[in-house]
Amino acid sequence: MASAGVDKANVLLIGGGGVGAIVALNIETGGRGTVTSVLRSNFNIVNQQGYTINSIDHGDIPGWKPTKLVNSVPDVAKDSLPPFDYVITTTKNCPDVPPTLPEIIAPAVTPGHTVIVMIQNGLNIEKPVFERFPRNIVLSGVSMIGSHERQVGIISHVDPDILYLGAFHNPNFQDDKDEVAAAHAFIKIYGAGDKTNIQFSDDGLVRPAMKEVFEVASKCGHQLPEDIIDTMINLDPMDLYLEPSMLCDFRKGNLMEVEYLVGEPLREAKRVGVSTPNLTVIYEICKAIQWRMKEGKGLVTVPPKRGD
DSSP, X not given: OOOOSSSOEEEEEEOOSHHHHHHHHHHHHHTSEEEEEEOSTTHHHHHHHOEEEEETTTEEEEEEOOSEXXXXXXXXXXXXOOOOSEEEEOSOOOTXXXXXXXXXXXXXXXXXXXXXXXXXOOSSTTHHHHHHOTTSOEEEEEEOOEEEEEETTEEEEEEOOEEEEEEOOOTTSSOSHHHXXXXXXXXXXXXXXXXXXXXXXXXXXXXXXXXXXHHHHHHTTOOOOTTHHHHHHTSSOGGGOOOOHHHHHHHHTOOOOHIIIIIHHHHHHHHHTOOOHHHHHHHHHHHHHHHHHHHHTXXXXXXXXXXX
C-alpha cells in the first residue's frame, strides 16, 4: 500500500490527454505527490513546450509540466527505480486490443505495494487487474470532468473536476479495511490543492441517488418495496444495452424530460427536508446538457464574447 508518511507519494500516470493532464496538475498542485506522466502521441510537444492549460479550476497556465515526462512505462525492477505508490490510468480500456491494461502497467507495479487507480469506464474492468495483481489494492474513479486536448498539448478544461472515488473489492482480501483506507489516503493527495471536488463513494452514483428517491417517497407517504432498488437495477440484462428514455432523447438530439424525471423528485425532497447530494449532482449535469441542447436549437441566446 502507498506510504502514509509525510513524504510525497510517488505517482505514475498513464494517459496524458485532457483528463490525465488535469489529474497530474491536481496532484502536483496539492504538493503531496510527484507525478511521472507516460505520454505517447503528444510526448514530443509536451516534453518541449509543456502543456498550455485553460482551466475553469486552475486558470490559464502556459508551459506546465509534471515532475517527469516519459514516453514508455518505466520498469521498476529492471531499472532499479523506487516503487510507485500509485499507478493511475486514464486511458481508454480496450481488452480486445493488445496489449491489455494489466500488461501495460505490469512493469511499474510493485506487488503488495502499488495502489492502482482506474479512472476509466466499464463493468468488471477490475477483474483482469486482480488476476494479474492479486496482492494489490485497486481503486475506482468516476470522473465528471469536462476536459479535452483540443490540440496537441493544449488542454481545454471547461467543466469543474468532480471525481467520485471508491475501492474495488479484492477477492483475495478478507475485508475492505485497507482498501477503504487507501481510497481516503488518495483523496487527501488528490484534493490537497483545493482545486477539485473529490469524494469517497462506496457505491457509485446511481444506487445512492436511487436510495435518496426511495427516502423522499417514504417521507411523502409512499412506501415502496424494500428491494425496489436492486430490482430496478437488475431488471434489464446488461447485454441487452437498453437505454433510458433520457439517453435515447439525448442521442437523437431531442430535449430531455429533465424537470419531471429529475427536477421534481429533487424539489419534493427539499419540500420534505430530505438531503439529496447525489440526485443534485445528476440534476445539475442534466441541466447543463439540456442547456447546451437548447443553445443548439436556438432556444437560448448566448451573449457575444467581449473584446479586450
